[in-house]
Amino acid sequence: MALFAPLDCRHHFFLPVGQGHTLYVEESGNPDGIPVVVLHGGPGGGCSPFLRRFFDPQRFRIILYDQRGAGKSLPLASTDHNSTDRLCQDLETLREHLGLSRWMLFGGSWGSTLALAYGKAFPGRVTAMVLRGVFLCRPRDLDWLYGEQGAARLFPEAWQALLAHCPPGPGTVLERYHRALIGEQARDYARPWCNWESTLALMNLAAPGAAEDGELCMARQEAHYFIHGGFLDRPLLDGCEALTMPVEIIHGSRDYVCPPEQAWALHRVLPNSRLQWVDNGGHSSADPAIAEALVAAVARIATGLRS
Structure with missing residues (x-):
C-alpha cells in the first residue's frame, strides 16, 4: 500500500x-x-x-x-x-x-x-x-549502540569515526558524549553522534561541521535519556x-x-x-x-x- x-x-x-x-x-x-x-x-x-x-x-x-x-x-x-x-x-x-x-x-x-x-x-x-x-x-540495547561488542563490530569504520570525535575525559563513550553534549561545544559533538546513528539506520551522513538545531536536540536528549536508562x-x-x-x-x-x-x-x-x-x-x-x-x-x- x-x-x-x-x-x-x-x-x-x-x-x-x-x-x-x-x-x-x-x-x-x-x-x-x-x-x-x-x-x-x-x-x-x-x-x-x-x-x-x-x-x-x-x-x-x-x-x-x-x-x-x-x-x-x-x-x-x-x-x-x-x-x-x-x-x-x-x-x-x-x-x-x-x-x-x-x-x-x-x-x-x-x-x-x-x-x-x-x-x-x-x-x-x-x-x-x-x-x-x-x-x-534495556542495558543490552544500549550496549549494542554504544559498546565495543555491539554494532561497532558491524560498522568498524563508522565506530572509529565516532571514537575519533569522542570528547576527552574518563568514562564510557556514552558518558563522555553526555558530558560534552550539555557543554558549550555541544554542537561540535552532536553531528558525529547523529552520524553514527544514521550509519546504523542506513541513512545518508551529514558533512563534517557544527550541528544544526535538530541534531543538537537529538544528540543531547538521547544521551540524557540513555545515561539514565530511559528513566x-x-x-x-x-x-x-x-x-x-x-x-x-x-x-x-x-x-x-x-x-x-x-x-x-x-x-x-x-x-x-x-x-x-x-x-x-x-x-x-x-x-x-x-x-x-x-x-x-x-x-x-x-x-x-x-x-
Missing part, C-alpha cells in the same frame, strides 16, 4: 505543560475521524510532515507534536525536567486539552518505547498501537502482558539500530499483537518497504476502530 499524498497542517498551536516547557502541536486530516497521536523517535527527533502520510486523511484525526525539548517545542534542546514519566504526563495533558477520551498511538524507535510506557500508565486511554523499530531501552523504573516489558488493545508491530530484518530480537520479545508478551517482519527493511520509517508495511498496518487497525 502506497503512502498517502502530502497533507497540509490544518491547525497548530503551542501547549504549556509545566516546568517551563511548551509543546508544539499540529493537527491534520478529519477533525471527526479516528484520533491518532504520533510519537516521534530519538528521544529528541521531533516530528516531520512526512509522518502524516501513513494515515488516510478522510478516516483519521492526525495529531503530531514535538516532545519536550524537541523540534519546535520550547525551550530548544532542554533536558531540564525531561524524563519518561513527564513525557507520559504531557500526553495526558494533550489528550485532555483536545477533549479526547481515547486515542490510538503510532510510534517508532523511541516512540515505541514511549508508547509502551504511556500505555502501561494509562491503558484505558489507548485504543490501539502501531509500533515500528521496537526499542526496549524507566522497571524493565519496559514488565506489565506489557496486561495490555490487551490491538497492537501492530513492524520491524525490519536489517534494523541495525534496534536489532529484531526486541520486536520478538515484545510480541511474545503482548496478548493481542501482530508482528510483521519486513525483509531487508531498515530502521527508518522512510525506508520504502517499512513505509508500505506501516500504511497497511494502520489500515488494518482502522477496520476495528470507530471514528
Whole structure:
C-alpha cells in the first residue's frame, strides 16, 4: 500500500505543560475521524510532515507534536525536567486539552518505547498501537549502540569515526558524549553522534561541521535519556502482558539500530499483537518497504476502530 499524498497542517498551536516547557502541536486530516497521536523517535527527533502520510486523511484525526525539548517545542534542546514519566504526563495533558477520551498511538524507535510506557500508565486511554523499530531501552540495547561488542563490530569504520570525535575525559563513550553534549561545544559533538546513528539506520551522513538545531536536540536528549536508562523504573516489558488493545508491530530484518530480537520479545508478551517482519527493511520509517508495511498496518487497525 502506497503512502498517502502530502497533507497540509490544518491547525497548530503551542501547549504549556509545566516546568517551563511548551509543546508544539499540529493537527491534520478529519477533525471527526479516528484520533491518532504520533510519537516521534530519538528521544529528541521531533516530528516531520512526512509522518502524516501513513494515515488516510478522510478516516483519521492526525495529531503530531514535538516532545519536550524537541523540534519546535520550547525551550530548544532542554533536558531540564525531561524524563519518561513527564513525557507520559504531557500526553495526558494533550489528550485532555483536545477533549479526547481515547486515542490510538503510532510510534517508532523511541516512540515505541514511549508508547509502551504511556500505555502501561494509562491503558484505558489507548485504543490501539502501531509500533515500528521496537526499542526496549534495556542495558543490552544500549550496549549494542554504544559498546565495543555491539554494532561497532558491524560498522568498524563508522565506530572509529565516532571514537575519533569522542570528547576527552574518563568514562564510557556514552558518558563522555553526555558530558560534552550539555557543554558549550555541544554542537561540535552532536553531528558525529547523529552520524553514527544514521550509519546504523542506513541513512545518508551529514558533512563534517557544527550541528544544526535538530541534531543538537537529538544528540543531547538521547544521551540524557540513555545515561539514565530511559528513566524507566522497571524493565519496559514488565506489565506489557496486561495490555490487551490491538497492537501492530513492524520491524525490519536489517534494523541495525534496534536489532529484531526486541520486536520478538515484545510480541511474545503482548496478548493481542501482530508482528510483521519486513525483509531487508531498515530502521527508518522512510525506508520504502517499512513505509508500505506501516500504511497497511494502520489500515488494518482502522477496520476495528470507530471514528
